[in-house]
Amino acid sequence: MKLASSAVWSFAVAGLALATGVAASPAQHVFAPHRPEAPETNAAVSPVRHATPSLVDSAKWERIESMAALPNYQLRVKQPKLCETNATQYSGYLDTDEDRHFFFWFFEARNSPKRKEAPLILWMNGGPGCSSSTGMLMELGPCRPDKGGASVSPHKYGWDDQAHVIFLDQPLNVGFSYGSDVFNSIAAGKDVYSFLQLFYHSFPEYSKSELHIFGESYGGHYVPATAKAIHETNLEFSQKQSLGVLSTAEKQKRVLPLTSIGIGNGLTDPLIQYKYYSTMACNSTYDPVLSKSQCDEMDRSYPTCARLIDACYKWQNALACYPAEAYCNRMLTAYAQSGANVYDVRIPCEGGNLCYPIISDIDAYLNRPEVQKELGSDVSEFVSCSQKVYAGFTFSGDWMKPYVSEIPPLLEAGIRVLIYAGDADFICNWYGNKAWSVALEWSGKDKFANAADKEWLVDGKSAGEARTYENFSFVRVFEAGHMVPYDQPVNSLDMINRWLAAKPF
Template sequence: MKLSLLTCVLPLAAAVGASRHQPMHLTRQAEWKKRMNAHMQAMHTESTPYDVTKRQLGSQFLNDNSTKFAVDGSKLPNITFDIGESYAGSLPIGSSNSSELFFWFFPSADAAVKKEIVIWFTGGPGCSSMNGLFAENGPVTWMPGTFAPTLNPWSWHRLSNVVWIDQPVGTGFSTGTPTANNENDVADQFRGFWKNFVDVFKMQGYAVYITGESYAGAYCPYIASGMLDQNDKEYFNVSGMLIYDGVYTDDSVSERVPAVPFIDSLPGMFPLNETFNKEIHDRHKSCGYADYLENNVTAETKACASILFDIDDAITALNPCFNIYRVTDGCPFPYDPTGGVDNYVPQGAPAVYFNQTEVKKALHAPLDKTWQLCSSTEVFPHGDDSLPSNQHAIPNVIEHTQNVMLVHGALDMVLLANGTMLAVQNMTWGGKRGFDSRPELPLYVPYHSPGDRDTTAGAGVYGTAHTERGLTVALVAFSGHMVPAHQPSVAFRQVEVLLGRVPNLQSLDPFTTDANATQQPSANSLGSGVGPQVWLGGNSNSSACNGASGVTGKGSTSAAEGGSAGWNRATLAVTIVFLWVCAFLV
């Protein structure tokens, strides 16, 4: 009885005391709730300018050849809304039906869109682009950990016609026996498919924008470059390329050289014990990674080659749900309707979405094909013997289009942001090697009306972006490997720039889909680029935030040997662009 009385009295006393001495965390929590309620109120009082359920009338893409590919969205399980006009199915890679690639095509929700189309490839190699459509940048979004699919206000088809394609052969719903030995083979096969696609949907002369992520850092440049080499604008009118967290060079440069500086930049995410921390820093030096310009990596020991895997093992022991694709994630594993890269399906969960018979029927997919997010079949049976894409393919696309964008999420540890900068600084295009100037301009995302909580996305300065000689590099804060999933408003803005709707990633123009033209801040209020990473220089333990490290890729000359003048030629052969860590530490 006394205990019961005490438990009644204490909350009352706490409530009285809180009115005079409320703990700071409760004050912050109350303020956060107040702001969120204001956002939700604004969401209900402001009208949305976009009716995603409205179909285009008299579609230009519906014809005798395309009718069999038309998708009846009402037959897709769990999707309780009209997804609009779309087409899905398989087309051969040439004149033979022995190998076919699968696609899902969404005409733009904007009837005013001109003759253009965006192509999306997920990487792997061998990972299905249906995951990109379903969990990143498509009209339907069902993100891991969320309750049900929903309309995606950040779908790229709001800006252009978009097609998601399972390629190369062996990926997703594509059928046939993989035969590709390299990216030239992939490019040749894809052109055969693309000609068939253009003929079916009567897209001759359309501007083509090629986009993707991860291993698409190899796919996109080779496919785009191969198309441009055909000098055929009727079918292959490539007008730009956008890649997220791509692989552009060998593993030592893209993964191992920047590994230790990466974990140093995020100590709260990598609380490794002192012994292991010292061991990997010693290895970072002995392998030549810490002083890469003077000690060009030509041969690596097994211990060097395993440094990133060893870090992954160590942090996974501390965080069993560690996600190498976004290092801030923790337990528990979220339910993923596509199974996820590790094919994790909780007990009692339905079958992986794209393996459900009703889904396959609605999408005209092969009923006898078991869909996997990332194929267990080797799509390169004997390996991919291609040269890195930064050696020829990317420069060729830049030269022809003057419209290439390489984007990287700062929280990605599959491929590291510093690796992208190393690849760029070791790439020659427009007659020069690397960037001339230190990247420091802001990556700006316009302010906009808030959305539903399951599709809301932020605004403001989201990182750093830099453009020279037709190439833009952008590094994105708060994002892991899949930028369109983790920061959809950032990716949406980047597509606007790719398509020429706005001039650059510093533009203060509102989103082109923002009918209310939300007011933006003044240009002088943005400041420089921001973010959580920095290249710490030759000594990764250094606390000098303005340090820089010259870096030369395997088999190439240093920036000082025949490189361009200024920033690129001097000791700043690579810098991870933003002085992000300093901004947080100072």
């Protein structure tokens, strides 16, 4: 397939030489919170992040776990006492022999009648390049920071209500993670698979916990990639097991109990989703943010954008995919310059840090030395979102790749899939998410497309609408932006508890 024109091609490739500037511009930097007035210096070429020598102390770890089946990995674990929760916590690192160190923070289910059998959620924030600890403290964890970040207060609507939750800082060099860079969602998914194998091996008390992989925003890439790694490796393991050809070391592994995946306001099928930015900006259920002429300009740009994304879907390499990202995100310039919050069309962007002042409180809390010591951090600086990681994923071409194609095999295998979206979000809006869900090619496509949208009630009040056919569901969450659990804590908890219990909406 030919690209739209040589002029477009020249423009897109020229952007490769402007790594820092392009990544930090409002039009390009649509998921990560950095603003153009404060980009990281030489972000795309800055050196590898290393541990702070004074913090590297083997004595701080209560356990160091490994498996013969995964000789290149180990798990370091301690039990922090933070967030004033009575449930068990673990924090630590997954280490690889390729100098990759992924930080995690685990919370046991607080209110499940059978804690050891409660489901296990792995949560990943987006960016690309933002810490899942941000999601923990802003959205679905058991505590939230007080103003200024000197302390935290309990949050009773955390998703750890009925489930164990792991917040994993991936990709590398976000949050408290550090080491050699990985700018590829598929490669990152393979490391997450190894982490989960080690986790279940190290904590056999959770062996009956079903596994649910959830993420938000760029998690629309991470979640399908991680689920692909788990599902395909499970199939390979089961086949070798049935043939009786597992090595002694391999017998330590298990079929990971992948039960469902969930994507909240995600970027999953850009080809379809980019078509709906003008709808969300000018013709949504909320007041328009842009003028009709600005939205008409978006619509005129979309055909070229679509041709570029088509080329990316066909070739799936940086040379084909970066031009699509560069051109298509220029469509969003007018919105980015409007002062409106890209994560919520109802409110202005405040604070310059993901447009929410609470992010500064999270940064302040997690950069307190006593908090870092309690968590066992190997690094002395918490990085909520990394400009370098963002640029790395952008220029690798990962942004526009069709991770949507990883979802049909999961559905056909009986794995449940939940797509949910706050209906006030602009950047990964519900129109685009619903559209790709309806268009998804799988055996239930027609019946899902013809299924009714049913009202979802919480405590007798309308919380949204849901469409379900067999193991596939789409949920529109009323009066919520990009971060659904932040805007609708009560309703989001009802949503996740229903989903985990396989109850209808």
